[in-house]
Amino acid sequence: MTSTTAHTASAAHRAPALIRLRDVPDLAQSRVADAHRRHLNPALMTLMRLGGYDDVRIVRAAGPYLFTADGRRLLDLVSAYGALSHGHNHPRVVAAQRWFDDRGEADLLKEFPSAYTAALAHNLCAVAPGDLDSVFFCNSGTEAVEGALKIAQRHFAGKRDRFVYTENSLHGKTHGTLSITGREKYRAHVRRFEDWPMVPFGDLAALEAVFAADTEQRIAGLVLEPIQGEGGVVVPPAGYLAAAADVARRHGALLILDEIQTALGRTGTLFRCEAENVTPDILYIAKSLGGGVATIGATITRADIQKNAYGKIDECLVHTSTFGGRNRAAAVAMEALAVAVEDDFPGRAREIGDWLRGELEAVRARHPDIIRAVRGTGLMLGLEFHPIEFKGWANPLRLSGLDRIVAGYFPGIVGAELLRRHDIVASFVLNNPHVMRIYPALVATREDLAVVPRAIDALLTDGVGKMVERTVAGAVRRAGLGALKTWVGSR
Template identity: 45%
Template sequence: MRKIKTPDHFISLPEAVKLNREQVAENHKRYLNSGLAMMLSLLNFDKQFIKAEGIKVWDSDGNLYLDFLGAYGALNLGHNHPRVLAALEQVKEFPNMLQASLGTVVSALAQNIAAITPGDLQRSFFCNSGAEAVEGALKLARAATGRQRIVYCEGSFHGKTMGALSVTGREQYQKAFQPLIPGIVSIPFGDLNALEDKLKDKTAAAFIVEPIQGEAGIILPPAGYLSGARQICAKYNTLLIFDEIQTGLGRTGEMFACRHENVTPDIMCLAKSLGGGVMPVGAFITTDDIWERAYGGMEKARLHTSTFGGNTWAAAAAIATLEVLYEEDLPERARKNGDYLLAGLNRLKENYPLIKEVRGRGLMAGLEFNQPEGFVVKATLGLANKISQEYMGSLIAVELLNKYRIITAYTLNNPNVIRLEPPLQVTREQIDTLLEALDGIFRKHKGFISLAATSAKTIFKSFTKKSS
């Protein structure tokens, strides 16, 4: 067989894993998202990580970090869990994708999902991401009810594909892509009166809601909100969709966050940690009745499909993930260690006025910071001003990363909130390391001005170093 020479500047895999930090940054700036690469480099967030295990990651200089970000809740099992990697080894000779057949491993995964989800949720559709799961859930609701309107909550985050973006509650992400999907209306999160007002004309196909709003800043609903939403949706024959993409699979101290109120939705969306941090897996699951109304029979069976959805490797990773969650009782560990983490954060709040509020449940915690109005950082770079004024969480994240080697990030819809979503195996010793680091930061920086000045220096040093 004739071997064709690879093009010039083509990088082989053995060469790729040997790229240094500067080469990686240059590739991102030239061939990927240059604006994002610039922002991360200014904050010194462009470190090159080359090894990961559990909650620990190592950079190219051999430094050890603790990952308290957990890929936005996708690493409930941590990095490179051996059981998930072993699962891929078990199916390596199976056809991974063969659409002209019924998948063996995915059939087992579907049965397992039905076994662990609440109520009579039974039929699953598998895809590759949370946004795809939301897209599928919205389509299912319209197809099953014959209605068009979808109701969602202000401050929500359900993804950035067109349908998911239409029910995501932040204008900054929507504006460039308008007009979005028609027939979509928003209401305040936690307001049952507003929900009933939008449903009473019986034209809404579904109400989609996160049991805890993640990107809004880890916002818990008022007590009774989820059960109240369940009753109102049932009253007007509107389907209730719970987006458990970030809250599900043990994160909040229950396998699913809706179990804190013992509520069962009509449709549930899953993704993120379902693939064990190794494979991209998303899913929505619904009842037999709703599925049959939307996609029952051969004529409607292929109205909604996915090329990669439910492939063998993804399904195997998901089965192994569910096994580990139960065998290691990770939801209970998340509950106990989450209580420990939140108690520690509240002690810090008592001592430091910079902290506005501590929120969370299980190992899904948010730390919101106070910020003076009208303050402008006297920094050389305009970008430093913007980051310092609007992204208080990033200032804390910069300190945690560069001084204490702890990885965190702010929430997308509220940049003044640091999110803490470590792998569920996190130990109390590691939590103490985080709490001590935060205490050190707040003790050193008594207020916003000191933090902003430190951040501005980091940005300026990064800028001058990368410009030279």
């Protein structure tokens, strides 16, 4: 017997015990958790367990709501970090996907022009600010950023190849995007392309200084989020974007805008840069472009930049993606964009956002020693908490070292309490331990959201000490003190 046949025989003998797709809805939650722990991200499972998320089984989702196996209806304020502007399973977006599937068309089409991709590119350029009229489609945010960095460098034929970015920015977690992501935690132990200049967000003087120091003219672009999302829902000073664009352009560099969280209406205009009267040279989007159904990202630029970067026949395949711009995703994104325009997402975000912000300001006024600020605009909102003041109730926490975790994750504690007591899903932003994001679906109504200020007010009225006590006790009960202590040790 040759080794190949021996291998085949033994493989046949040990037929793998695959879980069948149709059995997934009935998998016990303990099995789901176990498979996650073994095969995905064990530390994340522990974090979920500490917060009481691990045993919640979501079985259905619609609009701003998630529905659990045990009959709860949860209001989703995380919205997949802002990707769910259309809410879960938007009927028109889901129907577009079904319509496409029923036609039996090719989804992946690489050797022929795709009608759906062409139509989506046409529509995007019709709504994009200014003279942006050239699109590259990909599958995620970080890939859209990579496309932006690459097209900028190629536009300058490699003569300019550095980028300026901002402290606390988040543009993705792949190598290129980590080079412009302003949080060390995500970059530690990872070899980046280069150490490019980082400036504080909103600080024009620092930006001027960086460009002034670029005597060799190596800076290709300035990369900005118009509102920093993960940095803490930080709106820069009025006029910053236009002035920053001016600085970059005076020095011959491009303005590259990350509208991954802000695009398609969340902040009250279809693109945030419109509110600031700024047209970037390169704009990239992802998240809500897929309407919560498709995974799709896009890097949008001017025809001259596209031409310089990839204009020759032998350059036309220099930047590609196998799955980027597939027909099904393009069809879904066309409908998602149409919904955002026809249902006036920007107007909804302005109207409901102004009201919600007012309600949250009223909660802040009642608890000024706990809430420092309500941040953001439209329905891209954040609550900034003061650093916790530890009082007598915290002595046991101090002894076990848990006070550091509590201090570093207070919005996480508020989130865990909102879930447990008020059926609301809310969590901290990634780069700021004091800010909780409030990013509801743009299809949510005032009636859907009225519970939010009420619930936060009720929790804060209970007092920080009670909330912390309850959450820590629950975490210890669920995960054991050992898990918490390991966490303390790792921080």
